[in-house]
Amino acid sequence: MIPENIDFFENAACGLLICGTDGAIVRVNKTFYKWLGYSESEFTTKSNIDTLFTLGSRFYFHAQLTPLLQLEGAVSEFLLSLKGKNGERVPMLVNAAQQIDGHITYNSFAFFLARERHSYEQQLVTARESAENSSRELLETQKTLKENQYFLGLAMKSAKMGVWNYDLVSSRIHFSEELLVLMGLSKDCSYHKPQNFYELIHPDDLSQFDDAINTAIEKNSDYEVEFRLKHSSGSWLSMESRGNVIFNSERICTNILSIFIDISEHKNSQKELADANKQLAEADRKKDEFLATLGHELRNPLAPIRNVLKLIEHDSECRQNLNDYYSMLNRHMTQIEHIVDDLLEVTRISRGRLELKRTMVDICEVTRMAIESSSALIEAGNHTLDVTFPSSTVMIYGDPTRLNQIIVNLLSNAAKYTPKGGHIRLSVQSIGTSIEIRVKDSGIGIPPEKLRAIFNMFTQLEPASERGQGGLGIGLALVKQLVEMHEGHVEVYSPGINEGTEFTVTVPIAPSSEPIEQPASEEEGQSISPKRILIVDDNEDAADSLGLLLEFDGHIIKVAYSGKKAIEVTETFRPSVILSDIGLPDISGYEVAKILRRQEVSKGIYMAAISGWGSQKDKQRALEAGFDQHFTKPLNLPELKSALRKIPL
Amino acid sequence: MNLVDRHNIKVIGERGPVIVLGHGFGCDQTMWKHVAPILANNYRVVLYDLMGCGKSDISMYSYSKYNSLNSYAMDLLEVIDEINSNAPVVFVGHSVSANIGLLASIESPNKFHSQVMVSPSPCFINNGDYNGGFTRADIEELCEAVESNFLKWSTSMAPIIMGAPEKPKLSAELGESFCRTEPEIAHHFARVTFFADHRADLPKCKIPTLILQCTDDFIAPTSVGDYLKQKLPKATLVKIKNVGHCPHMSAPQACLGAIDDFLKEYEFKHPAIL
Known part of the structure; x- marks a missing residue:
């Protein structure tokens, strides 16, 4: 029951005030003046609402509250500061309404102490600010995450990668968007079913794909496997899969998770590289061949020059100035021979023929x-x-x-x-x-x-x-x-x-146990038994000059400039020694040897091949053709002479 | 952006010369509701909201641009251009808009026939002999009151408290009310308005000016009206018997009468009528 005679206005839970439009206070309740610290008698002196406010609030009351009240007939929730009896600031929330009673207009105000409200609001504002900050941070995080996802996607796309996830529990394969793009598939394709997906793997690669995964499951390890995968266009992609296996708490494998990398371009470029290497090797081989040929071509004209020089040396005893010319030519000749020899050696080494x-x-x-x-x-x-x-x-x-x-x-x-x-x-x-x-x-x-x-x-x-x-x-x-x-x-x-x-x-240094085989010293001046020597070489100057040199030692010389001529001459000349070049214009030196060896006339003839090619294989070939010995160009004259000396009469 | 939307321009009245009405601080064009319909009987009345107030397009608001009343004066000139009047207009400005009109009329006097200043104050702060009514500290306290009343949650907090940020319609309803202003803008505008000092501009104003001064206005005391009368070259001062700062709301008839007399005296007519 509500008590009777209760003065609701006086003791209302809020301050109440009624004033005219000019602000003159008509009535005020007890709650209000108590809040401001006045007794009833004290408060009657306050005749105008204006005087209750602090200066700033009064300004605001006129600048904002009053016009709004006039405009709308009511205002609510204005926070204004009032002055207490002792001059203290009393913040209050103000609600006001305009009431027209006949010709008189009143403004009625309800005041609420706003200290608690104020701090409550502040808390709300703080809470809101913190909520706003959290939401901003969340947005930022989401944005960053999105960016990272975008960059990851971009990176995957650029690297031609995609994620492949075989869910063994649901027996479904999941593809990342990047992988779908790589494979030319759409999201709703039928390859999520493992048996369908496996059909995309090249039949020849299927077992190694399976083996890799099975081994990974068995050993709980990562795996890597290369295989061919069919693109939706029907073409084959070279793929590399790098993955691992995921087990649940019962140690049952639930997922096979893998990054697929499209290495088709890599494979292609590898092939291109290999082709390029092959071409380079071929070019290199041709270069070596060219250098070898160059060496030979240079060597050929040098041989006769050298031989002629030797002849000049013989004659120089009679003519002093010739001696000077000789030594000059000799010096330069030595140098050229040296260069050409090096060139030949190098090409032999690079071709594995030395x-x-x-x-x-x-x-x-x-x-x-x-x-x-x-x-x-x-x-x-x-x-x-x-x-x-x-x-x-x-x-x-x-x-x-x-x-x-x-x-x-x-x-x-x-x-x-x-x-x-x-x-x-x-x-x-x-x-x-x-x-x-x-x-x-x-x-x-x-x-x-x-x-x-x-x-x-x-x-x-x-x-x-x-x-x-x-x-x-x-x-x-x-x-x-x-x-x-x-x-x-x-x-x-x-x-x-x-x-x-x-x-x-x-x-x-050679181990001392190695037997020391001293080469038999042979004196240049040791007498040589003269022999009939046939020299076969299409380089006429080389053949002639070598012949002249050997004539100094008392040998009887004939020269033939072709293979057929050599066979012909052998019939009549009956040489005991044949020195033959291999590269002849008509038939090769090997042919010459083979033909002669088949004939009675060649019996006992010492045949030596003189060739630019000096590998064991070349030598073997010469021996097989019927030669007794193989000399490698440039011909070492002392070596030849020594060999000639060893031939029994 | 079209200017009509930018400043929420409304034109009422179908014929007659043009009167432009500028509202004061803390409100918008609705404060002219007692005056505008009556003026519209004889004039084309143009109402608009100051940038940042009412239903102006606040996306165009900039703290750096609206750091002085000059930008508001430029806006007023644009509004006058927009309504395409081929004759000078009468501008009626309340409080801060009286100062805006002052600046605009100095910038482009040819656009104005005359102006009416309702409860004007060129400067609120006392300075030497000048009695503006307030000290700097008083104005600081006012700005605090403005700040605490435009507590952030009044408009933008509402949807969050209601837990309905995804329902913009609801929050728009909650926030929408007469004379609502974005809290930060209101605070900024209060400082621009109440710390302004345009006393030095007064002698530059060459157009006829009617000053409507309330007999009891806490914000613009009578001393300020007297000062204005003295400093403005062509000023008429009319004191309206009224308590408060908004005579156009609390004493519209007195205001209309004074304006009518003033316009008659200065023969404000539509060019077609001449």
Whole structure:
């Protein structure tokens, strides 16, 4: 029951105030003036609502609340500050309504203390701000996630990747959008069924695809497998699958998760690369062939020149000036021969056709011969040469010709790259189980950045003087290859430009148990029994000049410029020795040998092939054709003479 | 963006010369509801909302641009151009709009026949001999009151409290009311309005000006009306017996009468009638 006589207006739960439109207070309730700290008697002095507000609120009351009240007839929830009895600020929420009673208009106001409300609002505002911030952060996170997804998708797309997920529980295969694009499939395709998907795998690759997954399940490991996968267009994609297997808590495999990578382009480019490599190798082979041919072609005209030189040497005893010409020609000739020999050797090495004729050799002896061969060049440069040998003989198991070539090359190099009047030091030293051959010069040196490339083919420095021969840039490459064929190594050291250079060749010393086979020393002047020799070569000058040289030794010479001619001449000339070129214009040297060997007339004839090709295979072929021996061009005259001496009469 | 939408321009009255009405702080064109229909009997009456107020397009609002009343004056000139009057107009501005009209008429006097300033104040803050009625601290307190009343939640909080941010219609209804202003804009506009000082502009105004001064206006005391009368070259001061700052709402008839007398005196007629 509601108590009777309760003064609802006076004791309402809010402050109530009625005033005229001019603000003159007509009535106010107890709650209101109590809130402001006044007693009833005190409050009657406050006659206008204006005076209740703080100045700012009063301004606002006029600027905003009053016009709105007039406009709308009512306003609500205005927060205004009122002044308490002691001057304190009392924030209140104000609701107002305009009431027209006949001709008089009243404004009635309801006030609520806003301290609690105020703090409640502040809390709400704070809560809202925090909610807004969270929502903003969430949006940001979502945005970032979306971006990352986009980038991942982009990356997958660019890398031609897609995700493949075989759900073993539902027996369905899920494809990421990227994978669908790669396969040319749409989302609603029928390949989510495993049996349908497996039909897309190339039949030849199916078992290895299965094996990879089965092994991964068995061993709980990652797997990688390459296979061909059919694109919706019917073409085959080369795919790589990198995946792993997922087990549930009962250790049953539930998913096979894999990244598929379309490696078709990679495969294609691999093939292209292989093709390109093949072409390059072919081009390289052709280049080697060309260089070999070039060498041969150069060698051919050189042979007669060399032979003629020897003839001039014989005649030079009578004519002094001829001697000078001779030595000049000889020096240059040696140089050209040297270059051509190197060229031939290098091409033989690069084509795998060089074989070492290894024997036990005294390295000091080889070195001495090399010094002799290089002396012309060293003298021409006015260089001094210091030579140090070990106190005892050091034998190595090697090819004397190649070893000679190594040292000659190093000495020529030193002479060439040392300014006139320089100093060259050659030392041979045995260190442990190796022999060390050092060639040190006071020459132009090598800049550090070029040191690494110095053993590369066709690498050259500017020679020390104009006189220096340019060469082909193959000398050191040849040295390196020859040294390595001897199980050794070569090193270069130069402190820098104009600081000289030192090459060190290290090759193993032969084990002492190895029997030392001393080559039978043969004196040049030893008497030779004259023989009837038929020389077969389509290079007429070469044939003629070799003939002339051999005539000096008392042999009787005939020459034939073709294979058929050779067979013909053999009938009449009855040679005891036939020296035949292999590459003849009509029938090859092998043919000549075969034909002659079938005839009675060839019985007892010593036949030697002289060929630019010197591999074991070439030699074998020569022997099979019927030759007794095979000489490799350039023909080593002392070697030939020695062979001739060994032929029994 | 068309200017009509940008400023929520409304034209009432079918004939006669043009009167443009500019509202004051904290409200919009609806505050002219007692005055405009009566003026429309003889004039074409143009109503518009200041940028950032009422139903103006707040996407065009910029804090840097609307940092002084000059931009509002430029808007007024655009509104006058938009209504395509081939004769000068009369501008009636309440409170802050009186200052906006002052600036616009100095910028383009040819566009104005005359102006009516309702409860104007060129400067609210006392300065030397000048009695604007308030100290700087008072105005700061006012701005605080504005800020606390435009509590952020009044418009934008509502949908979140209602848990209905996905129902824009509901939140629009909650937020929509007369004279609603975006809280941040209201606060900014209060500072621009109440800290303004345009006393130095008054002598530059060359058009006839009617000052409507309330006899008891807390915001614009009578001393301010006297000051204006003294400083404006062609000013008429009429005191309206009224308590408050909005005589056009609480004493519309008195205002209309004074305006009528003023326009008669300055022969404001439609060019066709001349």
